[in-house]
Amino acid sequence: MAHLRLTDVSVHFGGLQALTEVSFDLRPGEILSLIGPNGAGKTTIFNVITGVYKISGGQVTYDDVPISGLRPHHILARGIARTFQNIRLFTAMTALENVMVARHCRTRASVLGSVLRSPSQRREEAGVRRRAMEALDFAGLADHADTVAKNLPYGLQRRLEIARALGSDPKTLLLDEPAAGLNPSESRELMETIQRIADTGINVLLVEHDMSVVMNVSHRVVVLDHGVCICQGTPEEVRANPAVIEAYLGSEAEA
Incomplete structure (x- = not known):
């Protein structure tokens, strides 16, 4: 069973057709990459999945339940998280506090309980801190928790x-250009991190322009061009596809 499925998803903004009948599955435990030229519709797909944009046609389902039209925090609570192309951290907060914020969708303490510092609220806060430290440790940031x-x-x-x-x-987990601005050593560490994430059973949908990252970590690749899916397949199949070579990787003559 596919965890995430897009079926004939279209998005238009006035006269601009951003996506046209895009369909693909993100399968359990899979790393699936979306590639294509700038403006191909990759981040639009992320915004559709996470409830930022409304679709004009088609359907998005998660565990066979339609999620199109849900608000972003409801989609997060269902288990779909994302990063952003441009870093959006709470810059004045510590690394630990940034991760603790993400736990809001898993907490149950009431406002009154938080004000009165009830025993259940204190236990929950300790659990939030512990889980945040585990996430930092997984990402190799445990030593920077208070930075x-x-x-x-x-x-x-x-x-x-x-x-x-x-x-x-x-x-x-939706990763939007996580290798942007990284040096080669950092990119290699990123690939290892993405693989470790998938090894825990988390599905990964990746948008990335660094082809060395895409081709080394992806189980499958979806190629977009002007909002249309022009190819799906393994990295080897996509690399050899003439339409992909022409639209994204460069024409044979240029190669």
């Missing part, structure tokens, strides 16, 4: 975004 986010190097801020997303206990 203010804006003081972290760029590469560690990228890792913190992933740790924050993991802090919500997702079943599916």
Whole structure:
């Protein structure tokens, strides 16, 4: 059973057709990459899945339940978390506090309980802190838990975004260009992290322009061009597809 499925999803903004009948599945335990030129519709798909954009046609289902039209926090609570193309951390908060924020969708303490510091609220807060530390440790950031986010190097801020997303206990993780701005060593560490995430059973949907990352970690690849899916397959199949070579990887003559 596919955890996440897009069926004939279309999105238009006035006269602009951003997506046209895009369909694909994200299967359990899979790393699936979306690639394509700038403006192909990759981030639009992320925004559709996470409830930021409304679809104009088609359907998005998660565990066979339609999620199109749900608000972003409801989709997060169902187990779909994401990072962003441009880093969106709480820069004045510590790394630990950034990840603790992600636990809001898993907490149950009432406002009164928080004010009165009831025993159940204190237990829940301790659990939130413990789970946040586990996410930081998984991302290799345990030693930076008390560092203010804006003081972290760029590469560690990228890792913190992933740790924050993991802090919500997702079943599916959407990574939007996580290798952007990373040096080769950091990119290799990122690939290892993505593989470890998938090894825990979390599905990963990846948007990435770094082809070395895409081709080395992906089980399958979906290629978009002008909002249309032009190819799906294994990295080897996509690499050899003439339409992909022409639209994204460069024409044969240029190669």
